[in-house]
Amino acid sequence: MIADTTTQAPELDISHWFNTPTTLNLDMLRGRVVFIHAFQMLCPACVSHGLPQTQRVQRLFRDTDLQVIGLHTVFEHHAAMGPEALKAFIHEYRLTFPIGIDAASPDAAIPRTMHRYGMRGTPTTVIIGRDGTVRHHRFGIEDDLLVGAWLANAIAEPLPTTRQELPACSTDGCAIPDESLRRLETGIR
Amino acid sequence: MIADTTTQAPELDISHWFNTPTTLNLDMLRGRVVFIHAFQMLCPACVSHGLPQTQRVQRLFRDTDLQVIGLHTVFEHHAAMGPEALKAFIHEYRLTFPIGIDAASPDAAIPRTMHRYGMRGTPTTVIIGRDGTVRHHRFGIEDDLLVGAWLANAIAEPLPTTRQELPACSTDGCAIPDESLRRLETGIR
Amino acid sequence: MIADTTTQAPELDISHWFNTPTTLNLDMLRGRVVFIHAFQMLCPACVSHGLPQTQRVQRLFRDTDLQVIGLHTVFEHHAAMGPEALKAFIHEYRLTFPIGIDAASPDAAIPRTMHRYGMRGTPTTVIIGRDGTVRHHRFGIEDDLLVGAWLANAIAEPLPTTRQELPACSTDGCAIPDESLRRLETGIR
Amino acid sequence: MIADTTTQAPELDISHWFNTPTTLNLDMLRGRVVFIHAFQMLCPACVSHGLPQTQRVQRLFRDTDLQVIGLHTVFEHHAAMGPEALKAFIHEYRLTFPIGIDAASPDAAIPRTMHRYGMRGTPTTVIIGRDGTVRHHRFGIEDDLLVGAWLANAIAEPLPTTRQELPACSTDGCAIPDESLRRLETGIR
Numbered sequence: 001m002i003a004d005t006t007t008q009a010p011e012l013d014i015s016h017w018f019n020t021p022t023t024l025n026l027d028m029l030r031g032r033v034v035f036i037h038a039f040q041m042l043c044p045a046c047v048s049h050g051l052p053q054t055q056r057v058q059r060l061f062r063d064t065d066l067q068v069i070g071l072h073t074v075f076e077h078h079a080a081m082g083p084e085a086l087k088a089f090i091h092e093y094r095l096t097f098p099i100g101i102d103a104a105s106p107d108a109a110i111p112r113t114m115h116r117y118g119m120r121g122t123p124t125t126v127i128i129g130r131d132g133t134v135r136h137h138r139f140g141i142e143d144d145l146l147v148g149a150w151l152a153n154a155i156a157e158p159l160p161t162t163r164q165e166l167p168a169c170s171t172d173g174c175a176i177p178d179e180s181l182r183r184l185e186t187g188i189r
Numbered sequence: 190m191i192a193d194t195t196t197q198a199p200e201l202d203i204s205h206w207f208n209t210p211t212t213l214n215l216d217m218l219r220g221r222v223v224f225i226h227a228f229q230m231l232c233p234a235c236v237s238h239g240l241p242q243t244q245r246v247q248r249l250f251r252d253t254d255l256q257v258i259g260l261h262t263v264f265e266h267h268a269a270m271g272p273e274a275l276k277a278f279i280h281e282y283r284l285t286f287p288i289g290i291d292a293a294s295p296d297a298a299i300p301r302t303m304h305r306y307g308m309r310g311t312p313t314t315v316i317i318g319r320d321g322t323v324r325h326h327r328f329g330i331e332d333d334l335l336v337g338a339w340l341a342n343a344i345a346e347p348l349p350t351t352r353q354e355l356p357a358c359s360t361d362g363c364a365i366p367d368e369s370l371r372r373l374e375t376g377i378r
Numbered sequence: 379m380i381a382d383t384t385t386q387a388p389e390l391d392i393s394h395w396f397n398t399p400t401t402l403n404l405d406m407l408r409g410r411v412v413f414i415h416a417f418q419m420l421c422p423a424c425v426s427h428g429l430p431q432t433q434r435v436q437r438l439f440r441d442t443d444l445q446v447i448g449l450h451t452v453f454e455h456h457a458a459m460g461p462e463a464l465k466a467f468i469h470e471y472r473l474t475f476p477i478g479i480d481a482a483s484p485d486a487a488i489p490r491t492m493h494r495y496g497m498r499g500t501p502t503t504v505i506i507g508r509d510g511t512v513r514h515h516r517f518g519i520e521d522d523l524l525v526g527a528w529l530a531n532a533i534a535e536p537l538p539t540t541r542q543e544l545p546a547c548s549t550d551g552c553a554i555p556d557e558s559l560r561r562l563e564t565g566i567r
Numbered sequence: 568m569i570a571d572t573t574t575q576a577p578e579l580d581i582s583h584w585f586n587t588p589t590t591l592n593l594d595m596l597r598g599r600v601v602f603i604h605a606f607q608m609l610c611p612a613c614v615s616h617g618l619p620q621t622q623r624v625q626r627l628f629r630d631t632d633l634q635v636i637g638l639h640t641v642f643e644h645h646a647a648m649g650p651e652a653l654k655a656f657i658h659e660y661r662l663t664f665p666i667g668i669d670a671a672s673p674d675a676a677i678p679r680t681m682h683r684y685g686m687r688g689t690p691t692t693v694i695i696g697r698d699g700t701v702r703h704h705r706f707g708i709e710d711d712l713l714v715g716a717w718l719a720n721a722i723a724e725p726l727p728t729t730r731q732e733l734p735a736c737s738t739d740g741c742a743i744p745d746e747s748l749r750r751l752e753t754g755i756r
Contacts, residue, residue, distance in 0.1 A: 042274075042281045047236060053712075060712050077277035085231075085274060088266035092231045145620075145627050148715025156723055242523075249523050334431075334438050337526025345534055420652075420659045425614060455655035463609075463652060466644035470609045 009034075009128045010116035012071070014100035016083050018090050024098055026132060029067050033154040036126040038071040038102075038114065041081050041089040043122045049141045050123035051095065057147065058097045064155050070099035073114040073122060078104070127151065131160040198223075198317045199305035201260070203289035205272055207279050213287060215321060218256050222343040225315040227260040227291075227303065230270050230278040232311045238330045239312035240284065246336065247286040253344050259288035262303040262311060267293070316340065320349040387412075387506045388494035390449070392478035394461050396468050402476055404510060407445050411532040414504040416449040416480075416492065419459050419467040421500045427519045428501035429473065435525065436475045442533050448477035451492040451500060456482070505529065509538040576601075576695045577683035579638070581667035583650050585657050591665055593699060596634050600721040603693040605638040605669075605681065608648050608656040610689045616708045617690035618662065624714065625664045631722050637666035640681040640689060645671070694718065698727040 011026050026034065037054040039046035051070070058068045074081045083101060090099060102111035117126065120139040127136040127150050136150050200215050215223065226243040228235035240259070247257045263270045272290060279288060291300035306315065309328040316325040316339050325339050389404050404412065415432040417424035429448070436446045452459045461479060468477060480489035495504065498517040505514040505528050514528050578593050593601065604621040606613035618637070625635045641648045650668060657666060669678035684693065687706040694703040694717050703717050 042277055044282055056710070056712055060710060061716075077274075077281070080274035080277040085266075085269035088231055088269040092266075093233055143623070143627060144711035145623055145715035145718075148712035148717075149628075149719035150715075151712075152716035152719035153723060156720060245521070245523055249521060250527075332434070332438060333522035334434055334526040334529075337523040337528075338439075338530035339526075340523075341527035341530035342534060345531060420655055422660055455652075455659075458652035458655040463644075463647035466609055466647035470644075471611055 007134050008132050009126070009134045010113070012069075012100060013103040013112040013116070014071075015103040016101045018087065018099045019096060020098035024067070024069065024100070026128065029128075030132050031130050031159050032065045032067050033130060033151065033157075034067045034069060034126075034128040035061075035151060036069045036071050036128070038073045038117075038119055038122055038124040038126065040072065040074055040076070040122045041086055042077055045141055046123045047093075050125075051093065053142070053144060053147065054097060055095065056144070057151070061151060061155075066151060066155060068097040070095065070097055071102055071113060072099060073102045073111055073119065073124075074104070075110045075114060075121075078109070127154055129154050130157050196323050197321050198315070198323045199302070201258075201289060202292040202301040202305070204292040205290045207276065207288045208285060209287035213256070213258065213289070215317065218317075219321050220319050220348050221254045221256050222319060222340065222346075223256045223258060223315075223317040224250075224340060225258045225260050225317070227262045227306075227308055227311055227313040227315065229261065229263055229265070229311045230275055231266055234330055235312045236282075239314075240282065242331070242333060242336065243286060244284065245333070246340070250340060250344075255340060255344060257286040259284065259286055260291055260302060261288060262291045262300055262308065262313075263293070264299045264303060264310075267298070316343055318343050319346050385512050386510050387504070387512045388491070390447075390478060391481040391490040391494070393481040394479045396465065396477045397474060398476035402445070402447065402478070404506065407506075408510050409508055409537050410443045410445050411508060411529065411535075412445045412447060412504075412506040413439075413529060414447045414449050414506070416451045416495075416497055416500055416502040416504065418450065418452055418454070418500045419464055420455055423519055424501045425471075428503075429471065431520070431522060431525065432475060433473065434522070435529070439529060439533075444529060444533060446475040448473065448475055449480055449491060450477060451480040451489055451497065451502075452482070453488045453492060453499075456487070505532055507532050508535050574701050575699050576693070576701045577680070579636075579667060580670040580679040580683070582670040583668045585654065585666045586663060587665035591634070591636065591667065593695065596695075597699050598697055598726050599632045599634050600697060600718065600724075601634045601636060601693075601695040602628075602718060603636045603638050603695070605640045605684075605686055605689055605691040605693065607639065607641055607643070607689045608653055609644055612708055613690045614660075617692075618660065620709070620711060620714065621664060622662065623711070624718070628718060628722075633718060633722060635664040637662065637664055638669055638680060639666060640669040640678055640686065640691075641671070642677045642681060642688075645676070694721055696721050697724050 009026055012024070014023065014025075017023055035054070035057055037046075037050055039050050041047075043050075054068060054070060057066070061068075072081070072086055086099070086101065089095075102113045104111050105115065108115065117124075117137065119137075122139075123141065124139045125136065125142050125147070126134060129135045135154050198215055201213070203212065203214075206212055224243070224246055226235075226239055228239050230236070232239075243257060243259060246255070250257075261270070261275055275288070275290065278284075291302045293300050294304065297304065306313075306326065308326075311328075312330065313328045314325065314331050314336070315323060318324045324343050387404055390402070392401065392403075395401050413432070413435055415424075415428055417428050419425075421428075432446060432448060435444070439446075450459070450464055464477070464479065467473075480491045482489050483493065486493065495502075495515065497515075501519065502517045503514065503520050503525070504512060507513045513532050576593055579591070581590065581592075584590050602621070602624055604613075604617055606617050608614070610617075621635060621637060624633075628635075639648070639653055653666070653668065656662075669680045671678050672682065675682065684691075684704065686704075689706075690708065691706045692703065692709050692714070693701060696702045702721050
């Protein structure tokens with residue numbers, strides 16, 4: 001596991017969301033673990049391995065507070081993988097987790113979030129801890145046993161408690177975040 | 190095996206070809222066996238089963254005179270599966286057999302060749318005998334053992350020899366077609 | 379395909395049969411195509427590939443007159459793969475085709491049929507034509523597409539018709555073998 | 568996850584060990600996490616799923632202090648699955664983790680450890696925590712993602728520190744067990 005607990009995960013830059021009623025960002029997810037699968041709809045290893053794995057993560061960790069996000073990081077064949085094409089792809093492959101289109105950059109083939117994270121290609125897996133730091137970031141196919149272990153470790157961590165990290169702070173003090181969102185690791189089944 | 194040896198296979202209507210220096214049609218292929226895999230690039234069963242199977246057919250029957258053809262029969266999500274998208278798909282999935290785009294119909298979602306054959310969806314497998322008749326036509330995933338058997342049966346058949354079917358006929362008689370095109374079934378290895 | 383149409387297939391030497399009410403031998407099967415899968419119950423490639431493939435052949439060619447035979451050719455770990463162990467194995471793996479134990483040789487590790495055929499190991503696939511000659515004989519995992527093609531070719535061959543080959547000959551003449559046993563290749567479905 | 572943190576795992580009763588220079592028991596493993604895969608060499612689901620999964624666990628968690636144990640719980644076909652047969656099986660399938668033969672019971676088909684744990688059949692997965700309690704016990708095929716998560720949770724737990732559980736306690740107090748045995752969860756890679 002590549003664990004750099006000092007690096008805050010860069011914010012997502014998403015031009016369009018699918019499978020979610022509201023937009024998502026890492027700031028609002030602070031306190032929860034986030035699993036990001038960066039893919040392209042025409043990337044064979046993503047279609048055969050990464051996306052089915054992400055769907056399994058979504059299903060098997062549904063009783064935890066893990067947030068699964070698909071990130072469509074198009075860096076080639078842009079004309080073939082636009083929003084309309086991705087919408088059809090999501091429909092045909094019955095993908096149910098939230099998927100965001102990584103915002104295109106006006107002057108580069110690599111989209112913005114992909115660039116911020118320094119991703120090398122697709123598929124790439126990123127796991128972000130409750131404190132917003134990157135716990136795992138790797139290009140290529142990952143073994144389910146390891147993904148399960150990394151997620152369990154991140155989910156088992158305590159919530160960050162310092163004042164400045166809590167979104168609910170006011171001049172009157174800091175409210176404890178809603179613990180109901182965070183199920184125990186025994187919720188994994 | 191669905192064998193209707195009285196039905197001549199309808200001609201293909203192709204708007205664009207990939208992976209072939211020349212256009213193809215059934216008329217010019219008369220005398221050879223043709224394996225057609227009708228697919229859509231966003232059809233999951235085509236991507237996971239049909240196209241890899243077609244690629245295996247292309248490779249394992251390369252020493253026979255079998256002609257493998259991929260037929261892109263887009264009947265839904267037309268905007269997502271245009272020529273540009275298919276080109277990227279063929280490149281990313283390393284498909285090497287000739288692939289034709291079934292010509293769109295101006296007034297129907299179903300493209301022309303698909304309509305002529307009465308195909309029910311994708312994937313669909315069609316095998317055409319040396320005499321131009323449809324030997325197999327079925328919607329869904331096929332077992333490799335059966336595909337191998339159907340192809341061997343069709344390849345083993347003698348060339349059609351009636352005067353009107355042979356392209357090399359003249360007032361002096363009918364020349365036997367070049368047998369070099371037709372390898373023996375022992376060519377399968 | 380290794381086709382040596384001059385080599386008569388050596389007779390089987392079987393010490394015990396499973397899954398068949400009567401013993402089998404190649405002489406009595408003359409006129410039919412025979413598919414032999416030589417395996418060992420502790421051979422990983424046989425368990426993961428060869429035996430499931432043989433089971434598929436048994437199921438998919440059930441409407442032809444193909445005879446499927448499993449041949450347990452134990453040439454190592456003899457104590458671990460005796461008749462009692464094989465019986466349990468056949469039960470647990472739900473194998474339904476006839477399986478014969480290749481007769482042990484008193485002075486060699488390699489059993490008798492395996493020796494007669496010159497097999498190099500397990501899994502080995504042998505296909506015998508209607509005339510009793512070996513049409514295919516190869517060590518290792520085989521592709522379903524090719525097995526299907528080889529079987530279809532062998533099944534499509536005409537019955538041998540010479541006097542001396544027919545088992546039903548008497549001083550009065552030779553009766554034509556029961557054609558009802560031989561279904562057309564279109565029986566493959 | 569079935570977590571019954573009050574149930575101490577019953578001790579193993581092993582008649583013979585493979586792949587380990589010394590015998591193993593849970594008492595000596597106290598303080599470490601133990602992954603037990605109960606199998607039979609003629610159980611198809613064990614051969615196709617359970618044993619390959621156990622081999623992956625052995626490989627992917629090699630930098631933690633996890634102890635992987637295969638438990639050969641023969642409750643049927645006893646004659647076919649004796650020590651000699653198991654030895655050949657382990658050799659042919661290239662299994663590298665310690666495997667113990669569950670001691671046969673003189674008056675029952677079910678062997679002793681299997682009986683003590685109340686196992687329902689094979690494959691069965693048992694995970695034992697650092698404190699010697701059963702953290703997971705289930706019959707059937709398990710998903711790699713979940714096995715990875717359960718193991719990471721158990722590995723992340725602190726060593727038991729109560730006086731009576733520690734072997735290094737004296738009248739002067741209790742020495743902290745050698746932490747070198749317990750690698751951090753970041754050792755999972």
